[in-house]
Amino acid sequence: MYKLIFLFLVSIGFSQYDYSLEDLNSSSNYYQENVGTSFFENKVTLHYFGYYYWGLCTTRFGQLNDIYLDLLSNGYDQVQLVGVGSSSHLNSLGNWVNTNDASVCADGAGSPVWNQWDANQRDLYVLDHNGDLVLYQNISNGLPNNLESLLIDLINDIPDDSGCTDGDMNNDNPCNPMECIDGIWYEIVIDCQEEMGIPCEGGVYVDPPADECCSTCVEYGDCNADGDINVLDTVLMVNFILQGQYNEVADMNVDGDMNVLDVVTLIGVILGTL
Numbered sequence: 001m002y003k004l005i006f007l008f009l010v011s012i013g014f015s016q017y018d019y020s021l022e023d024l025n026s027s028s029n030y031y032q033e034n035v036g037t038s039f040f041e042n043k044v045t046l047h048y049f050g051y052y053y054w055g056l057c058t059t060r061f062g063q064l065n066d067i068y069l070d071l072l073s074n075g076y077d078q079v080q081l082v083g084v085g086s087s088s089h090l091n092s093l094g095n096w097v098n099t100n101d102a103s104v105c106a107d108g109a110g111s112p113v114w115n116q117w118d119a120n121q122r123d124l125y126v127l128d129h130n131g132d133l134v135l136y137q138n139i140s141n142g143l144p145n146n147l148e149s150l151l152i153d154l155i156n157d158i159p160d161d162s163g164c165t166d167g168d169m170n171n172d173n174p175c176n177p178m179e180c181i182d183g184i185w186y187e188i189v190i191d192c193q194e195e196m197g198i199p200c201e202g203g204v205y206v207d208p209p210a211d212e213c214c215s216t217c218v219e220y221g222d223c224n225a226d227g228d229i230n231v232l233d234t235v236l237m238v239n240f241i242l243q244g245q246y247n248e249v250a251d252m253n254v255d256g257d258m259n260v261l262d263v264v265t266l267i268g269v270i271l272g273t274l
Contacts, residue, residue, distance in 0.1 A: 086111060
């Protein structure tokens with residue numbers, strides 16, 4: 001059975017095609033770690049299901065391991081092969097681990113991973129770096145002729161996050177923006193007045209919006225924070241009072257309460273009598 005699924009046709013994430021099983025191969029770089037699709041983040045992964053004791057299963061895993069090692073030797077290190085067998089066949093584990101360097105795992109009683117993946121003997125699943133299924137094939141009759149070239153294409157499609165273009169800005173965290181200089185990300189230091197202990201004379205610091213870092217010093221009475229105190233602020237203040245809302249900027253006498261005294265004070269500021 002052969003089925004090739006392109007990314008633009010289907011997107012199947014880690015929810016189905018994942019597991020966490022101990023790597024039993026002492027020759028693997030991940031020996032005794034719990035591995036799975038999400039463990040190998042940002043890598044192309046091959047997942048092969050078979051029986052340790054079955055000769056053809058062992059042969060196919062060895063062929064996959066050869067392709068895996070060939071990719072690694074040619075600098076394609078964003079790829080990982082995992083063989084998944086059964087804990088009921090551990091007495092034959094040596095057939096897979098003695099001559100292979102890829103990760104080898106054993107599914108537990110009841111074969112929950114096999115069932116979740118709907119896997120059969122000698123089924124091969126290839127997932128891209130996002131964990132999306134790209135290739136599913138039973139390889140009893142042999143490996144796909146284009147398997148290695150497919151893997152190389154998938155590896156080449158992985159975004160390169162190692163560098164950047166000069167002048168690029170990263171503002172994902174407004175309090176920790178980054179600028180690219182000479183291909184390297186550098187942190188831009190943000191000095192916020194409130195954090196530096198500079199008082200907000202005649203006003204109060206207001207929390208910034210989500211895309212900004214520093215609090216803003218807003219003068220008492222500037223209810224709409226536009227930098228000007230006028231009749232619009234009076235209207236807003238009256239609305240606050242009528243709706244029973246407390247606004248720190250509108251609390252002109254800083255008594256923790258909003259009432260007519262604050263309105264009178266604000267009008268005095270606007271008229272210049274205070």
